[in-house]
Amino acid sequence: MSKKAAATTNLIVKLIVGAGQASPSPPIGPALGSKGVKSMDFCKEFNARTANIIVGTPIPSRITVRPDRTFTFDLRTPTVSYFLMKAGNVPVRRNKMKGASNPGKEFVGEVTLKHVYEIAKIKLTETRLQSISEEGMVRCILGAAKSIGIKVVP
Numbered sequence: 001m002s003k004k005a006a007a008t009t010n011l012i013v014k015l016i017v018g019a020g021q022a023s024p025s026p027p028i029g030p031a032l033g034s035k036g037v038k039s040m041d042f043c044k045e046f047n048a049r050t051a052n053i054i055v056g057t058p059i060p061s062r063i064t065v066r067p068d069r070t071f072t073f074d075l076r077t078p079t080v081s082y083f084l085m086k087a088g089n090v091p092v093r094r095n096k097m098k099g100a101s102n103p104g105k106e107f108v109g110e111v112t113l114k115h116v117y118e119i120a121k122i123k124l125t126e127t128r129l130q131s132i133s134e135e136g137m138v139r140c141i142l143g144a145a146k147s148i149g150i151k152v153v154p
Contacts, residue, residue, distance in 0.1 A: 041071075087111045
């Protein structure tokens with residue numbers, strides 16, 4: 001790709017940042033600084049947008065950097081694994097919630113089908129997932145629960 005073509009295209013940076021915890025330190029600073037964006041501007045706006053969310057909730061964000069070094073970003077809902085581990089009361093090990101080391105044979109938590117349907121409803125509020133049926137989303141969440149090591153009970 002020539003320099004001219006690279007200068008006219010938008011760059012996309014994907015980050016997962018805790019709600020209300022954005023700071024220009026790594027990983028945000030280097031990821032945005034290498035693209036020519038002021039990371040402090042992103043951090044201020046991100047923290048303002050996530051002020052109504054529980055602090056520390058991992059929020060995936062997709063940042064579009066334009067050739068003139070301005071940016072826009074959209075926030076997505078937290079990952080399915082985060083929701084499952086929160087609903088299943090998975091214990092925190094080494095400052096992280098971790099799934100089973102041997103999923104299918106051992107379980108780290110337990111969720112009900114009601115939890116799974118609630119997670120599906122939250123995930124279906126995203127515009128990019130609108131084309132998936134609720135049943136399809138539930139099946140996807142059940143597969144994620146199995147691979148994490150969370151037991152789903154009726």
